[in-house]
């Protein structure tokens with residue numbers, strides 16, 4: 292009997308760590324999931340404890356393997372995918388982080404970015420990294436840790452400290468401290484990596500005051516980066532896939548050719564379009580990023596990063612207490628024909644693409660005596676689709692391509708009202724896969740490609756199966772009117788707080 296082959300994907304997300312075992316058909320056969328603490332030391336600041344991240348990831352692996360009951364020898368590879376930009380600095384001498392991980396959502400370095408912009412560095416960063424000078428990305432977070440942890444700067448200059456995004460941290464742990472690596476896609480989110488020369492950029496490291504010796508070695512997204520230490524699984528399993536979660540989802544959605552695009556609806560939303568082997572600069576508030584690198588050849592993408600989408604539904608549940616469960620929002624939204632002119636702009640942590648306004652804050656406009664719970668719930672769901680349209684419009688302008696089909700995934704797009712409204716508002720067909728764990732699937736694909744579990748792209752394409760198509764059916768004038776009103780609502784949310792209030 293021939294031996295079965297499996298690939299273990301580790302999906303380290305913003306609120307939980309997941310482990311999913313995929314069989315050779317690309318189907319998930321077992322899952323483990325573990326949440327961990329969100330730490331909010333001040334308004335606008337978000338941290339995670341790196342040890343808790345690791346522990347939750349390890350617990351999720353154990354739960355997954357217990358469920359699967361598959362011999363370890365049949366796990367041919369591990370693929371890692373992660374919340375991006377979140378920054379860990381650890382001491383090589385102890386293997387311990389010197390400060391909590393500063394999370395992508397954290398706005399603590401907004402003033403540093405303001406200063407750098409005022410000094411005229413916007414285009415330097417944009418040209419070299421494809422990114423916007425924003426607190427979202429890792430570079431200013433590393434600088435903050437070096438400036439605020441006593442002795443850190445001296446230790447960094449002496450070569451004792453290592454910087455990594457979450458993929459690097461997990462690989463460091465899994466390999467028993469032997470490897471300090473990251474892949475092209477994660478490196479491209481740091482503000483320190485030149486996406487054209489494919490090197491850490493000396494000028495940028497100098498501007499942000501980060502010693503180059505702290506940076507990980509950049510490796511392929513699909514390729515053996517190291518082996519797990521025997522303390523974890525008994526045998527050594529190759530770590531053969533690494534990608535930031537949004538790039539992994541692009542890969543898992545089968546968006547392998549230029550012009551194909553996906554949107555993920557989780558806490559935030561991330562719309563990415565594959566642009567092929569040439570980086571496309573953005574003039575519309577998007578970022579240019581590396582999708583993946585295979586055999587040293589990188590594929591680029593345009594990305595619109597939206598900070599709050601599914602999280603607006605959590606806010607309806609936890610803060611406003613208008614709902615008990617996210618699922619209820621679908622029926623509630625459908626109980627009214629429209630929002631009665633109400634718009635929710637969920638700029639809770641400022642606005643990301645295409646506005647990049649750290650000082651925007653959330654607002655509800657258009658309220659009347661007749662506005663009720665259903666209108667607000669519906670407006671909150673619609674805000675997810677409007678923000679995605681803001682980004683899709685920018686993407687079509689930047690790339691010069693039409694997007695007539697959008698692949699979607701993530702927890703919130705299970706909502707059929709949202710999926711249909713999205714198709715209507717974009718005037719584009721929305722295509723949802725059966726396996727919505729496309730992020731983990733992408734990481735598994737990258738790892739399985741490198742280790743011969745899948746000999747090429749053809750079997751991967753067969754593993755992707757459609758669940759549903761949503762066709763646009765809204766009248767053009769209705770679509771235009773709704774969207775124009777949304778844009779007016781966004782204007783009300785922009786530039787709301789003072790820098791001193793951060």
Ligand SMILES: Nc1ncnc2c1ncn2[C@@H]1O[C@H](COP(=O)(O)OP(=O)(O)O)[C@@H](O)[C@H]1O
Pocket residue numbers: 304305306307556557558559600601602603604605617618619620621701702703704705706
């Ligand atoms: N049926 C639903 N309708 C609307 N939003 C939903 C629904 N189910 C889940 N969500 C939202 O989707 C998000 C969870 O999606 P997930 O992909 O697990 O996110 P993440 O990986 O960012 O934690 C939550 O913010 C939740 O509020």
Ligand SMILES: O=P(O)(O)OC[C@H](O)CO
Pocket residue numbers: 303304305306373374375376395535536537557558559596
């Ligand atoms: O953990 P997620 O799924 O919310 O994704 C976070 C993104 O990678 C941030 O850029």
